[in-house]
Amino acid sequence: MPKKENKSGNMYTDSIYQWNVIVGCHFQCSYCEASFQRQMKRQKPGIDKNGKKRGCQKCYDYEPHFHSKRLEQRLPLTHGDEFIWACSSSDIYFAEREWVEQVLDKIRELSNRTFFMQSKNPICFNLYDLPENLIIGTTIETNLNTLYEGISKAPLPSWRYKDFLEVEHPRKSITIEPIMYFNWDLYHWIKKINPERVYIGYDTKNTGLPEPRVYQVKMFIQDLEKFAPEIKVKLKYMKEKTKDTGEPKIRSDGSNQRLIGEFAGDSPLIASSQKKKDEVS
Numbered sequence: 001m002p003k004k005e006n007k008s009g010n011m012y013t014d015s016i017y018q019w020n021v022i023v024g025c026h027f028q029c030s031y032c033e034a035s036f037q038r039q040m041k042r043q044k045p046g047i048d049k050n051g052k053k054r055g056c057q058k059c060y061d062y063e064p065h066f067h068s069k070r071l072e073q074r075l076p077l078t079h080g081d082e083f084i085w086a087c088s089s090s091d092i093y094f095a096e097r098e099w100v101e102q103v104l105d106k107i108r109e110l111s112n113r114t115f116f117m118q119s120k121n122p123i124c125f126n127l128y129d130l131p132e133n134l135i136i137g138t139t140i141e142t143n144l145n146t147l148y149e150g151i152s153k154a155p156l157p158s159w160r161y162k163d164f165l166e167v168e169h170p171r172k173s174i175t176i177e178p179i180m181y182f183n184w185d186l187y188h189w190i191k192k193i194n195p196e197r198v199y200i201g202y203d204t205k206n207t208g209l210p211e212p213r214v215y216q217v218k219m220f221i222q223d224l225e226k227f228a229p230e231i232k233v234k235l236k237y238m239k240e241k242t243k244d245t246g247e248p249k250i251r252s253d254g255s256n257q258r259l260i261g262e263f264a265g266d267s268p269l270i271a272s273s274q275k276k277k278d279e280v281s
């Protein structure tokens, strides 16, 4: 059955509420200014028409800080795969430990809801006693460290992978968004981490990242779905409107097979179809 895709391009469809008790981050990802930080720019401090103060300078500046009153906010119930995204406009790596502890205590208290929290320095999760109703996540946009220069001040993707493996928690998730060029080691990383779900999507804001072609991403998704069916693959924004939506065209003489194979690396799907061909011949 075709997978339901989030065409709106913003946010996880599973995220029903963003609960920003902690806001701010210093990782300076190149694509953040157009997304999370832009949302926070709406918090420009000023006086509203009723003469009341509004906005928050630290939100506006994306400076890590704590909104303690939001701990008492009424939060919706979650169902199925839904979650409340805790601290979505921040990275908890920059938060004071005491702030995070308070957020985690609240999550523990609201045990009939599911929460989600992510960090691009996932080893920081090891500082905390994580509640059972919390899904933790990290973003791995690519597995190619060399490509990552200038994209973000966050730990390199390979560090995130290794560090996330170190964190012991039964509920993990990986976000491959905005997706960048990758090779099939990424598939093996995901298999090893064994998250309950993987979110995959292109850069909705078109910030000029090196993006893989659509068919490559589709092949990757096929592999994950076929060879790691225990992992739920959730599509976010996919580039359906480009010319590059089709499957790779293999010439009848197979002369471009090598090129496709090079990209695919050790794709399990390619490997199994090759095996079948070898058995026949």
Ligand code: SF4
Residues within 6 Å of the ligand: 024, 025, 026, 027, 028, 029, 031, 032, 036, 037, 089, 090, 091, 120, 152, 154
């Ligand atoms: S880690 Fe997240 S919040 Fe921090 S700069 Fe990057 S995208 Fe923005």
